[in-house]
Structure formats: structure tokens, C-alpha cells
Amino acid sequence: MYEASSGAKINRQKSEILPIGKGRVTDIEKNKYKLQVYENYILLLGVYVGKDKTVCDHLNWSGKVSKIKSLLNMWMQRQLTIQGRVNFISSLLMSRLWYSLFVTSMPDHVLRDIKTACVNFVWNNDAHLVKYNTxxxxxxxxxxxxxxxESKMY
Structure with missing residues (x-):
């Protein structure tokens, strides 16, 4: 009805449906609207959303964590000062997280992994000379x- 009254049309190649709650899309509706229907999760503006939080958390964060760790390993080979390492983390690494943190929560194990990897990077995988709070x-x-x-998350 909206299409008929406004003149706007659904882009059937780009539109997708994820029923939530007790909602369901019947076979008649699938044939009528010819849209892709997903049952568990869907990618929405770069973030996976869906019915199972653990699956969505895994899809949202596993790729980011592996990319962060590979970047850290690559930059570990460079002779950066401690302040240079902190600047790298602040500018290049954390920018990969802020949007996702703004729209979804980060699981505790992911927080620990990233935090540990960043602190180890700062100290060049040597002994930590100063406490984290410092x-x-x-x-x-x-x-x-x-x-x-963690502070940014809250």
C-alpha cells in the first residue's frame, strides 16, 4: 500500500527480512514480495544482529580481534618508542572498535583479549614495567x- 500511494518501490535485490519475536514470514508472503528471508541473523550496517546473541557476538568480534592481533604483530617488528606504540594503538587500532562498541556490546573474553594484546604490544612482549591503571x-x-x-564502552 505504501508503494502504491507514495510511488517509492522496494529494491528487491538489496532488501532482506529478519523476523523477530514471534513474527514469521509465510510462504505466500515470500512469493508475493520476493525478498530474502533470514531466520537467525542478518548483517545490518556492518553489524550482525539476530536472535542468538552468542552467534552475533562471534560474527561481530572474531574478525576484528584477529585483524587487531595481526596488525599488532606486523607493527611489533618496527622499532617504535613506548609513546609511539601508544599513539599507534590510539589512532589506528581503536578506530576499528568505536563504531561496533557504539551499537553493540563487547563480550568479556574479547575485552580481555584486546586489552592483553595492546598492553603486551606497548611493552614489546617484555615485562610490564608499570601497572595498567598508570x-x-x-x-x-x-x-x-x-x-x-572498558571506560569507552561505558
């Missing part, structure tokens, strides 16, 4: 101003 503190307080994912 390196996330402001520079004027003696910290390195490393971005804290």
Missing part, C-alpha cells in the same frame, strides 16, 4: 594516556 592515566599524572576500552 598507563591509561593522563600524561600530566605520569601516565601514557593509553585508551581504555
Amino acid at each position: 598507563i591509561i592515566d593522563q600524561k600530566c599524572n605520569g601516565g601514557l594516556q593509553l585508551p581504555d576500552i
Whole structure:
């Protein structure tokens, strides 16, 4: 009815349906509208949403974590200062997380993985010379101003 009254048409190649709650799309409706119907999850603006949170969390975060770890391994070979490593994490690494954190929550195990990988990168996989709470503190307080994912999340 909307299409008939407004003149706007559904782009059937790009439109997809994910029934939520107790909703269901019947076979008659599938044939009538000729849209792709998904039952469990769907990719919406770069983020997976769906009925099973654990599946969506895995799809949303596993690729990001592996990309972050591979970037860290690649940059580990460069002779950066500690401040250079913190700047790398702040600018290039965390930008990969902010949008996803804005629209969905991060599982605890992913938070631990990324946090551990970043701190190990800062200290070049050597002994951690300063406590975590100190390196996330402001520079004027003696910290390195490393971005804290958990704080940004909240």
C-alpha cells in the first residue's frame, strides 16, 4: 500500500527480512514480495544482529580481534618508542572498535583479549614495567594516556 500511494518501490535485490519475536514470514508472503528471508541473523550496517546473541557476538568480534592481533604483530617488528606504540594503538587500532562498541556490546573474553594484546604490544612482549591503571592515566599524572576500552564502552 505504501508503494502504491507514495510511488517509492522496494529494491528487491538489496532488501532482506529478519523476523523477530514471534513474527514469521509465510510462504505466500515470500512469493508475493520476493525478498530474502533470514531466520537467525542478518548483517545490518556492518553489524550482525539476530536472535542468538552468542552467534552475533562471534560474527561481530572474531574478525576484528584477529585483524587487531595481526596488525599488532606486523607493527611489533618496527622499532617504535613506548609513546609511539601508544599513539599507534590510539589512532589506528581503536578506530576499528568505536563504531561496533557504539551499537553493540563487547563480550568479556574479547575485552580481555584486546586489552592483553595492546598492553603486551606497548611493552614489546617484555615485562610490564608499570601497572595498567598508570598507563591509561593522563600524561600530566605520569601516565601514557593509553585508551581504555572498558571506560569507552561505558
